[in-house]
Amino acid sequence: MEDNTQNSANLAAAITFSASRQTYYTIRFLADRERVTDAYRAYAYFRWVDDVIDTGTDGALAFARRQKSLLDACYRGESPEIQHPEEWMLVDMVRSDTEKNSGLQAYLRNMMAVMLFDTARRGQTVSQAELDGYSHKLAVAVTEALYHFIGHDDPSPNHSARYLAVTAAHIVHMLRDTVEDVEAGYFNIPQEVLQARGISPQEIGSKAYRKWVCERIRLARSYFDQSQECTSWVKNWRCRLAGYAYTARFRWMLNAIERDNFCIRAEYPERKGLGAGLWMSWQTLVPMFAPPVANPGTRKLVS
Numbered sequence: 001m002e003d004n005t006q007n008s009a010n011l012a013a014a015i016t017f018s019a020s021r022q023t024y025y026t027i028r029f030l031a032d033r034e035r036v037t038d039a040y041r042a043y044a045y046f047r048w049v050d051d052v053i054d055t056g057t058d059g060a061l062a063f064a065r066r067q068k069s070l071l072d073a074c075y076r077g078e079s080p081e082i083q084h085p086e087e088w089m090l091v092d093m094v095r096s097d098t099e100k101n102s103g104l105q106a107y108l109r110n111m112m113a114v115m116l117f118d119t120a121r122r123g124q125t126v127s128q129a130e131l132d133g134y135s136h137k138l139a140v141a142v143t144e145a146l147y148h149f150i151g152h153d154d155p156s157p158n159h160s161a162r163y164l165a166v167t168a169a170h171i172v173h174m175l176r177d178t179v180e181d182v183e184a185g186y187f188n189i190p191q192e193v194l195q196a197r198g199i200s201p202q203e204i205g206s207k208a209y210r211k212w213v214c215e216r217i218r219l220a221r222s223y224f225d226q227s228q229e230c231t232s233w234v235k236n237w238r239c240r241l242a243g244y245a246y247t248a249r250f251r252w253m254l255n256a257i258e259r260d261n262f263c264i265r266a267e268y269p270e271r272k273g274l275g276a277g278l279w280m281s282w283q284t285l286v287p288m289f290a291p292p293v294a295n296p297g298t299r300k301l302v303s
Contacts, residue, residue, distance in 0.1 A: 205264075
């Protein structure tokens with residue numbers, strides 16, 4: 001058992017390092033020391049699940065459902081049969097989760113729902129309500145993971161803007177990946193918009209599609225602006241820094257799409273350049289030293 005636990009820790013760190021150096025070093029330097037290993041597991045496990053699902057094989061839905069069953073069994077205290085070494089990462093996370101209604105459990109259950117939704121929607125369009133629910137579940141998952149792994153013992157703001165930063169980031173993320181997603185059979189524009197504007201999800205460069213992109217960008221910017229107030233009141237400085245750094249990446253992408261007159265490109269190589277890096281660093285550090293812009297305890301923000 002100890003060998004499996006150590007192996008899952010090593011595997012999680014290796015997967016995270018390979019998939020995202022930024023995530024790897026964010027966890028290494030900002031996560032609570034006693035939670036670093038599980039933070040790697042949390043990222044790496046779903047990175048693995050997502051990669052398997054994205055292969056598009058006939059067994060993808062059965063695989064996703066098995067992972068959901070595995071998660072449920074672990075939280076019931078059962079010892080499920082392990083078929084893949086990566087599944088030990090999930091088992092070890094749940095075994096370490098002794099806190100009732102923990103942020104980790106919120107992350108695992110909501111992210112699992114995201115994986116299942118993505119698997120089931122491949123090859124078909126879905127409604128705005130379904131896409132909104134998808135974004136909300138991901139926002140809850142990522143936000144609760146952030147507060148669970150970084151500055152866990154410090155209270156976090158609990159008001160209506162709590163999930164808006166990640167919701168905004170997910171809007172931008174789906175826009176950024178439009179070309180790749182369409183090729184893979186994932187359509188991030190709702191059925192209602194396609195029907196009302198008489199376009200197909202493949203008509204990314206059309207005027208009607210670009211108008212919808214403009215609307216989504218404006219919504220994301222509004223959410224980012226509201227969430228800035230919430231983030232400014234995060235007590236733990238490491239958690240606050242991670243939050244600003246996370247949103248800076250997507251704010252840059254939002255601006256890039258605007259500069260292109262809302263035309264979505266297949267790639268944005270400049271986001272890894274020096275200029276983008278300096279801009280993101282500035283957007284991360286400046287609010288760190290600014291006073292909180294509003295007290296979320298006395299003003300309810302619009303969600």
